[in-house]
Amino acid sequence: MKHLKLILAIAIITFVASCKKSNSGDVAVKTETQKDANGFSYESVSNDPTGLRLYTLDNGLKVYLSKNTDEPKIQTYIAVRAGSNYDPKESTGLAHYLEHMVFKGTDEVGTIDWETEKKYLDTISNLYEKHRAEKDPDLKKAIYKEIDRVSLAASNYSVANEYDKMSSSLGATGTNAYTWFEQTVYTNKIPTNELDKFLALESERFSQVVLRLFHTELEAVFEEFNRGQDSDGRKRYAAMLEGLFPNHPYGQQTTIGTAEHLKNPSMVDIHNYFDKYYVPNNMAVILVGDIDFDTTIKKVNDTFGKFERKEVQHPELPKEEPLNSVVEKEVFGPTAESISIAYRSGGVNTKDEKLVTLADMILANGNAGLIDLNLNQQQVVQYAGSSPTFLNDYGYHVFSGSPKEGQSLDEVKKLILEQIEKLKKGEFEDWMLDAVINDLKKSKLQEYESNTAVANAYVNAFIHNEKWEDKVKFLDDLKKVTKQELVDFANSFYKDNYVVTYKRKGADxxxxxxxNPGITPVNLNRGANSKYIEEFNKMQSEPLKPVYVDYASAIKKTETESGIKVSYIENETNDLFDMNIIFDMGSDNDKKLDLAVGYLEYLGTDKYTNEELKKEFYKLGIDYYVNTGSEKTYIGLNGLKENLPKGLELLEHLLDHAVPNQEAYDKYVQSIAKGRQNNKTNKGSILRRGLVEYAKYGENSSLRNIIPVSQLNQINPQELVSLTKHLKNYKQRVFYYGKDIDNAVAALNTSHKVSSELKDYPEALAFNELETGGNVYFVDFDMVQSEMMFLAKGEPFKPENMAASTLFNTYFGGGLSSIVFQEIRESKSLAYSAWSRYSTANDKDDSNYVMAYIGTQANKMPEAVDAMMDLMNDMPESEAQFLAAKESTLKKLAAQRINKSNIFWSYERLQKLGMSEDNREAMYNAIKDMTIEDLREFFNKNIKGEDYNVMVIGNKNDVDMKALSKLGKVQEMDVDYLFNYEKPEEVKM
Structure with a gap:
């Protein structure tokens, strides 16, 4: 094995190219101030792998710019240094609700007649103040009815989703926003040629806030509130924060707000919040991607530079007294039991941030941490892990765990605390500190390949008032921490001063x-435009030309000495590699295969224990995996290129010399059984996997093709070890992404020995798609919302349908400006989430499907279903909206680049569909010539009049079962039956 210091040196060289060393031996990191060609001053940091230029405009606006030409796109964030911490105590949820309203336009965007509309909006604002002050319930209802009446009148002068239409017309993706304690952040990813229009639109959007369509959006926020109530994980998290922060807003004000405050909003408070915090010296514009620095900053200055600076006074937030005892919290819900243990720390820019980061990695790094090796690998709990969070005022280090069958939450707690005690005693090997820093550096390498990840790092630096220099040298600062210093910190920090939160099963x-307040649907005015959008649409952008992949030349070919075909693509970014040995068979060919490769995770060899193996891989900076899906099995290896030969040798040793262990197998089976029981409490899995697969295939599906636990207990673990050992005897191929293909092939020749005659795969089971229609499959689940999906089997896959279906999905069912979203959420306030799409098959022999989804309060479900079915049978038509959807689809295709390892994986998907050439060119050319008549024809042929199976999950006491029966024969489904699980009493361990 190479010496660890050499490995670490390689990682450092890779992470920061051409680094200069200071006298102390650290990477030289220094902030410098320079001027660009326009005379704008900016800060840069030497040896910064992201290449940041940080500008500060005259009005105080921070502008973070970074260049990456991998694709002609720009990841954009507009960040405001204010979040739910700053909500007035009587208006919690305000920052989040304001985030929603910033999408509604201004006095220029989203209005037909501003002067008239404003009068109505002022009236609505006054009515909300009366509504808030009124204590009599009947009078409150009367005022709300008046709000509803005036809101309908006001909607005659508004244009719904006009901002979304314009952002979509740019070819933007990821149009959204989020709010948290200290920030509100608005996101878009745009084609690089649309920067001028984007900046014009965003500077208009943030110039003021207009609270139009207020009460309908408030209902959407209520639906989001309900989704939170249905998330046991969110409830556990909120209870944990409440215990950690009994005074600070971190624990006393949730981002979504209280139900009482949401019911009594103040438009005046929202305006005041916007005016106070949405000012340039409290905001940042972040642009990462294919940009020119000098021209970009000038454009930002010409738009956002016009905003006027205002003095911002951030609120003084309460300080917390030290926690000197254990605080216990409990939450209840239908999902599996779990526990968290949380310690309060210092926040960003404190010594705690560095020390807790190191402690966390020593305890749980996913491979060789104390929790990884002693709890997860030994299978003494179902799962355990940890993660730190650092905020402006404080941070917290959270440990979480879930119990095995028959294990109490307190037993899990005790086991986790024992690992923390090992840290406090220094019971970890000396090389671990260097190894975890090496691991963190490798993670940064992978992270900084993504424009989105880089932009997120800038957001965090801005929100937390961090100097980018400190971020760049953070890992070098960690290197200075000694083992003794970390142990001393652990002993002073991890005491009986934590918050333990028990998530128990039971009614909440x-x-x-x-x-349901009974909102009158507002007018969308789909065919109307503001004057702003008319001028906006006249702005011309230099068109982007699509770039297509020539797979034959992009994917290089070679082979090993034994004749295994190797496809490869060079990694031109860094010195990381990714190698995959691919077998075109999976659990459909042999359902024991998935069991066998999963069991391998817990085995040692005749040379190494399982713990020793994990440590050896971790020392090398190499990750490995062996996994099986229904159709394919992968043996994968990735990490530092220089250590590929050693990593592959170690992996092959595991495959060839794994030693069966009956105790490990018994625990593995127990874990599978518990995992199945836990899966039955996951509503998302029940709906999107169990019910959907049953609606498609009935009893004979890949999902239900499992081995019962009672049979798992009878399997000899030696059989499973032999199965993985002999996996290499089957036909296989290799994909390699990295540098130095000759070195990779040489490693395969040395370590990956196969027989000269490779075996054909066992025949795969066939699962036949059933005809849909007339069935309603219902699962009773303790939840506030109800969720439902519609599924109709379409015609078999045809390549020529892909263009029309892509355009249809943009126009009709996907995104904030789609027909479905506008009608069901914006106009009628019937759901938080609603979508519909024509889903293309994954395999050339499969069928396409029409799918739709609604997530809403149970008492709104009948209305929501009627609204959705009306749309699915009579598509509203708007020429303007069609043209915008067409333009958006074409621009997205033009800006799309398939590169790096994605070239190979996209080719794999195409081959499954019976294609070998990039089909996007045919799609682009077809969409260019499409008219709304073509879309109508596609809708009438593929969507209208389809027979749906309907899948519903909700609380039977709240769901209108008679309304469901109008959709077909209602069948209440047993969850064990859906997944083909045995009943717990049938399983003998």
């Missing part, structure tokens, strides 16, 4: 059920 008596 704190659930707030919200009544």
């Amino acid at each position: 008596d704190k659930i707030v059920k919200v009544q």
